[in-house]
Amino acid sequence: xxxxxxxYWPGLPGRGEHVRLVLEEAGAEYTDTAHTDDGIxxxxxxxxxxxxxxxxxxxxxxxxxxxxxxxLINQTPNIIxxxxxxxxxxxxxxxEPAGIYRVNELVLTALDGLSNEPHDxxxxxxxxxxYEDQKEESLRKSQDYVKNRLPKFLGYFERVLRSKSSGxxxxxxxxxxxxxxxxxxxxxxxxxFMFRKAVKKLEKDGNYSKVxxxxxxxxxxxxxxxxxxxxxxxxxxxGIYRYYEELDIEG
Amino acid sequence: xxxxxxxYWPGLPGRGEHVRLVLEEAGAEYTDTAHTDDGIxxxxxxxxxxxxxxxxxxxxxxxxxxxxxxxLINQTPNIIxxxxxxxxxxxxxxxEPAGIYRVNELVLTALDGLSNEPHDxxxxxxxxxxYEDQKEESLRKSQDYVKNRLPKFLGYFERVLRSKSSGxxxxxxxxxxxxxxxxxxxxxxxxxFMFRKAVKKLEKDGNYSKVxxxxxxxxxxxxxxxxxxxxxxxxxxxGIYRYYEELDIEG
Numbered sequence: 001x002x003x004x005x006x007x008y009w010p011g012l013p014g015r016g017e018h019v020r021l022v023l024e025e026a027g028a029e030y031t032d033t034a035h036t037d038d039g040i041x042x043x044x045x046x047x048x049x050x051x052x053x054x055x056x057x058x059x060x061x062x063x064x065x066x067x068x069x070x071x072l073i074n075q076t077p078n079i080i081x082x083x084x085x086x087x088x089x090x091x092x093x094x095x096e097p098a099g100i101y102r103v104n105e106l107v108l109t110a111l112d113g114l115s116n117e118p119h120d121x122x123x124x125x126x127x128x129x130x131y132e133d134q135k136e137e138s139l140r141k142s143q144d145y146v147k148n149r150l151p152k153f154l155g156y157f158e159r160v161l162r163s164k165s166s167g168x169x170x171x172x173x174x175x176x177x178x179x180x181x182x183x184x185x186x187x188x189x190x191x192x193f194m195f196r197k198a199v200k201k202l203e204k205d206g207n208y209s210k211v212x213x214x215x216x217x218x219x220x221x222x223x224x225x226x227x228x229x230x231x232x233x234x235x236x237x238x239g240i241y242r243y244y245e246e247l248d249i250e251g
Numbered sequence: 252x253x254x255x256x257x258x259y260w261p262g263l264p265g266r267g268e269h270v271r272l273v274l275e276e277a278g279a280e281y282t283d284t285a286h287t288d289d290g291i292x293x294x295x296x297x298x299x300x301x302x303x304x305x306x307x308x309x310x311x312x313x314x315x316x317x318x319x320x321x322x323l324i325n326q327t328p329n330i331i332x333x334x335x336x337x338x339x340x341x342x343x344x345x346x347e348p349a350g351i352y353r354v355n356e357l358v359l360t361a362l363d364g365l366s367n368e369p370h371d372x373x374x375x376x377x378x379x380x381x382y383e384d385q386k387e388e389s390l391r392k393s394q395d396y397v398k399n400r401l402p403k404f405l406g407y408f409e410r411v412l413r414s415k416s417s418g419x420x421x422x423x424x425x426x427x428x429x430x431x432x433x434x435x436x437x438x439x440x441x442x443x444f445m446f447r448k449a450v451k452k453l454e455k456d457g458n459y460s461k462v463x464x465x466x467x468x469x470x471x472x473x474x475x476x477x478x479x480x481x482x483x484x485x486x487x488x489x490g491i492y493r494y495y496e497e498l499d500i501e502g
Contacts, residue, residue: 049406055415058353058424061360061407071349075359077328082352098322101333102309108326109312116367124375125388126395137376137388144377155300156312164306173309 004030004083007046007065010039012239013190015076015115016064021182022080024227026087034234046072077107084179091174099174106160106172106180113153114187118194119240121145121247131244138247146198146251150191154208157184161210170210170217177221184211185218190241197250255281255334258297258316261290263490264441266327266366267315272433273331275478277338285485297323328358335430342425350425357411357423357431364404365438369445370491372396372498382495389498397449397502401442405459408435412461421461421468428472435462436469441492448501 004023008016010033023030033039045051046060053059057072065072066079068086073079081104084090091099124141125134160172167175172184188211192199203212218224227233236243255274259267261284274281284290296302297311304310308323316323317330319337324330332355335341342350375392376385411423418426423435439462443450454463469475478484487494 049410053410053414053416058357058416059407059410059414061356061364061404071352073349073352073356075356078352078356078359081355082349098324098333101322101324101329104332105312105324105326105329106309108329113312120371120375124371125391126399128395128399140376144379148377148379153312156310159300159304159310163304163310165304165309 002069004028005067006030006032006034007043007067008033008063009043009239010034011234012237013186013234013241014064014239017186017234018076018111018183019064019066019079019083020232021186021224021227022083022087022089022179024232025177025182025221025223026083026089027223028083028087032232035232077104077111080107080179080183089177089179089182091176091178096174102165103173103178103180106157107183109153109156110180110184110187113149113156114184114191115240117145117149118191121194122242122244131242135246138244139249142195142247142249143251146195146249150195150198150251151202151207154202154211157211157214158208161214170214172214177218181214181218182224185215185224188212188215190236193236194241194243195248196243197248201250253320255279256318257281257283257285258290258294258318259284259314260294260490261285262485263488264437264485264492265315265490268437268485269327269362269434270315270317270330270334271483272437272475272478273334273338273340273430275483276428276433276472276474277334277340278474279334279338283483286483328355328362331358331430331434340428340430340433342427342429347425353416354424354429354431357408358434360404360407361431361435361438364400364407365435365442366491368396368400369442372445373493373495382493386497389495390500393446393498393500394502397446397500401446401449401502402453402458405453405462408462408465409459412465421465423465428469432465432469433475436466436475439463439466441487444487445492445494446499447494448499452501 006016006019033042043063046065060074064076065074090103121142122131122138124137166172169175171177172180202208257270284293294314297316311325315327316325341354372393373382373389375388411417417423420426422428423431453459
């Protein structure tokens with residue numbers, strides 16, 4: 001089978017990082033526009049309305065994009081679902097037909113509450129404008145996020161991890177590592193970078209111990225550990241998870 | 252097989268409407284908490300951390316929720332994917348293994364740009380606070396949405412409809428009606444209600460003629476037509492798509 005090719009903005013982890021973590025955990029062969037000379041050109045070509053589409057796949061709205069042979073797909077949770085099925089990181093539909101939907105809902109919830117909402121904390125008014133032009137609103141949004149939304153979502157995932165459906169061990173569903181654990185890891189990792197004071201306080205509270213233990217358990221997976229120490233791992237910069245001192249509030 | 256049961260806030264279309272449209276188009280047997288006496292109680296019970304989960308399905312974060320026999324799942328695009336597969340409203344994986352991912356990406360993009368972003372237009376700062384406490388920011392967000400984001404997403408779907416991958420006829424993918432068409436219909440319908448002046452102007456521009464033709468084509472499907480005329484269809488109120496005169500700007 002063809003190797004996987006990730007098409008994403010070079011120079012930041014962003015939404016592409018979820019795709020990388022799945023490929024790395026599975027030890028899959030892949031290439032990444034983060035490491036090619038004209039990576040950015042390749043991204044732009046795929047979202048340019050002037051460039052004709054291939055006639056097989058629908059035109060692409062935004063990266064991350066995955067190419068796999070003839071298949072060209074986008075939307076982070078969609079790529080995660082595709083790769084999870086391909087690489088055995090979701091329950092086998094032959095054993096348990098509903099398993100992929102139970103895992104997919106956890107992926108979608110993590111991305112909603114712990115990736116999209118943090119992004120909006122520095123861009124609450126207009127995605128196309130600078131943070132500097134919406135600083136005051138960003139502070140208000142961050143205050144609400146840290147006080148209400150972040151505890152809500154951490155509490156939800158703690159509840160999932162304490163439920164019988166999570167099985168034994170540190171994982172979210174069925175006692176096995178799935179793509180949902182990898183997605184939640186990256187979300188937590190980004191939030192620890194962005195809202196470091198608030199997370200420190202929430203860690204001390206002790207109400208989310210299983211959530212933070214999952215972050216640690218993913219970090220210790222041999223393939224993930226190697227990856228995080230490699231130069232394939234992108235450093236946080238001006239992506240979803242950003243560090244602004246004035247938004248780093250305790251809540 | 253067991254009938255489907257939709258668990259969602261009574262009294263508004265909201266995200267539950269996407270689920271209803273798929274069930275209605277397929278002529279599936281279903282029940283809906285919008286029409287039961289203690290519907291709201293049933294919703295609250297499922298998202299209450301104090302109520303023990305069933306041990307088979309992960310706890311639920313938020314409605315809409317679908318019950319189907321032992322399966323209990325949430326997250327709108329996840330329910331849509333499940334129902335699409337069950338009811339034959341996605342390409343058959345036996346004929347075309349990548350088809351469901353091509354359709355799922357269109358569903359996710361429609362919900363991102365034409366449902367979640369419009370919601371944020373009246374709640375840009377805090378989801379848990381009143382619109383009245385974030386009116387000024389809502390106007391700024393709506394101005395950006397109508398000027399930049401709405402044309403971007405309409406343009407994207409027009410591009411999809413003009414691509415070879417959409418096949419012949421009015422549908423988004425493969426010449427067949429799929430769940431993506433139903434989702435896009437509801438998004439357009441809500442936006443026509445919320446931003447009526449802006450949509451009127453964009454319709455006149457003529458740049459999105461295939462998008463607006465899709466809205467009309469879905470409306471004319473016999474099962475959908477019956478449904479829209481029935482009292483099962485929820486009226487717009489204080490949900491995702493709201494009418495505020497001061498936000499009804501031309502752009």
